Amino acid sequence: MKCCVLGLGYIGLPTAALLAARGHDVLGVDVDPQRLDLMVQGVLRESGLMELIEVGVLSGRLRTGTTVHEADTFVICVPTPHVAGRQDLTLADVLAAIESIAPHLRKGNLVVLESTVPPGTTDDVIRPCLDRLSGLSCGSDYFLAYCPERVLPGNLVHELAHNARIVGGVDDESGRRAAALFRTIVSGEVLVTGSRTAEMSKLMENTYAAVNIALANELAWLAEYAGIDVREAIALANRHPRVNLMNPGPGVGGHCIPVDPWFLVDGTPASACLISQALRTNDGMPGRVASAIGDALARIGKPISGARVVLMGVAYKGGVDDVRESPALGVATWLWESGADVIFQDPIATGFPHPVEPDLLAAVSGADALAVIADHPQYLGLELLLPRLRRLMRPNPLFVDTRGVVKSAEGFLFWRLGCGFAKDGNVVLNRPAQPVVSEELRKTS
Numbered sequence: 001m002k003c004c005v006l007g008l009g010y011i012g013l014p015t016a017a018l019l020a021a022r023g024h025d026v027l028g029v030d031v032d033p034q035r036l037d038l039m040v041q042g043v044l045r046e047s048g049l050m051e052l053i054e055v056g057v058l059s060g061r062l063r064t065g066t067t068v069h070e071a072d073t074f075v076i077c078v079p080t081p082h083v084a085g086r087q088d089l090t091l092a093d094v095l096a097a098i099e100s101i102a103p104h105l106r107k108g109n110l111v112v113l114e115s116t117v118p119p120g121t122t123d124d125v126i127r128p129c130l131d132r133l134s135g136l137s138c139g140s141d142y143f144l145a146y147c148p149e150r151v152l153p154g155n156l157v158h159e160l161a162h163n164a165r166i167v168g169g170v171d172d173e174s175g176r177r178a179a180a181l182f183r184t185i186v187s188g189e190v191l192v193t194g195s196r197t198a199e200m201s202k203l204m205e206n207t208y209a210a211v212n213i214a215l216a217n218e219l220a221w222l223a224e225y226a227g228i229d230v231r232e233a234i235a236l237a238n239r240h241p242r243v244n245l246m247n248p249g250p251g252v253g254g255h256c257i258p259v260d261p262w263f264l265v266d267g268t269p270a271s272a273c274l275i276s277q278a279l280r281t282n283d284g285m286p287g288r289v290a291s292a293i294g295d296a297l298a299r300i301g302k303p304i305s306g307a308r309v310v311l312m313g314v315a316y317k318g319g320v321d322d323v324r325e326s327p328a329l330g331v332a333t334w335l336w337e338s339g340a341d342v343i344f345q346d347p348i349a350t351g352f353p354h355p356v357e358p359d360l361l362a363a364v365s366g367a368d369a370l371a372v373i374a375d376h377p378q379y380l381g382l383e384l385l386l387p388r389l390r391r392l393m394r395p396n397p398l399f400v401d402t403r404g405v406v407k408s409a410e411g412f413l414f415w416r417l418g419c420g421f422a423k424d425g426n427v428v429l430n431r432p433a434q435p436v437v438s439e440e441l442r443k444t445s
Contacts, residue, residue, distance in 0.1 A: 253316020
């Protein structure tokens with residue numbers, strides 16, 4: 001089958017490579033010329049991806065270009081930018097892709113949208129647009145489906161091939177044809193439904209994660225007031241057979257979890273109160289971490305203005321090089337506004353908008369504070385390295401751990417998210433001035 005994949009980013013590139021590896025003739029289209037030479041560009045640091053690309057390119061089944069050609073199937077993997085809570089979703093890239101497909105659309109063709117969109121977009125926006133531009137009729141002349149990706153960065157290739165896949169047709173025949181396509185590349189279940197349900201399901205998956213992360217972040221601050229270590233409490237709570245709490249962190253990054261739930265909030269804000277509050281809780285975490293850094297520096301007599309702070313890990317989470325919606329940038333913005341000198345350190349991240357020092361020893365020289373933002377595997381054993389790092393830093397150094405990477409930090413003032421100020425693994429100096437439980441609640445209990 002001849003396939004045209006529009007957009008060679010985090011989803012489009014591995015999708016095109018996988019289709020080619022399964023025997024399809026694939027043209028990958030992107031408006032960015034830097035993405036077209038797949039054998040030369042750095043590509044995504046994803047296990048198995050380069051091997052798939054090499055197979056496709058060398059066999060001649062994977063080609064790239066800047067313009068759409070005729071195909072049997074068109075797969076749209078372009079971005080749907082949305083600044084969380086601050087501006088409306090834009091479908092400009094999706095609509096541009098539709099406009100480029102329409103002149104080449106022929107009877108019997110299949111169009112698949114993978115980009116994240118609000119419920120109803122495929123049926124109410126994409127279908128009438130394609131009908132009008134092509135002069136064809138969806139459901140009789142061509143077929144249309146929404147098939148969202150469900151993958152985890154760092155394991156893209158494996159999950160694209162093995163996860164269950166949702167296929168949402170605008171009609172039964174569209175669903176059947178899209179399911180047949182994905183069964184050629186997916187070993188997991190292919191679950192067929194309507195396009196609106198598929199769109200909603202995609203948003204629900206990431207909303208579930210966002211809300212549960214917000215719960216963990218809120219519990220972290222409550223634990224600090226209570227004078228306990230939230231990670232220990234979470235580990236114990238998770239021994240209950242029906243509890244699976246996440247761990248807190250300095251903010252939520254990546255392209256999906258901090259962004260996709262806003263599609264639901266913006267569509268029906270009065271009915272999405274819980275989701276809206278969860279997103280704002282997560283969005284506030286970088287500011288809370290930066291505030292904790294400022295408060296901790298004050299404890300050791302160092303003004304935040306002029307302090308040199310090293311943020312360890314600019315990827316949005318440990319083990320990936322993806323810096324989209326990085327919490328580190330949010331923390332840095334708050335620190336910059338207070339006059340701090342921020343140094344970014346990361347062993348693997350790429351594409352960050354500010355200089356990044358890959359060498360940890362070089363980054364910490366002359367620093368006042370270290371803050372772990374992403375828990376990269378390269379930071380395992382960091383506790384053993386801290387004495388050496390301390391000798392490179394200024395007197396009375398601060399160590400901030402937002403990910404629970406270490407248990408203690410001898411010689412540092414040590415602050416851990418969800419624990420507070422700690423020494424030798426025990427929580428100290430952070431009892432609240434007022435009881436967590438109000439007097440009114442005590443009287444009723």
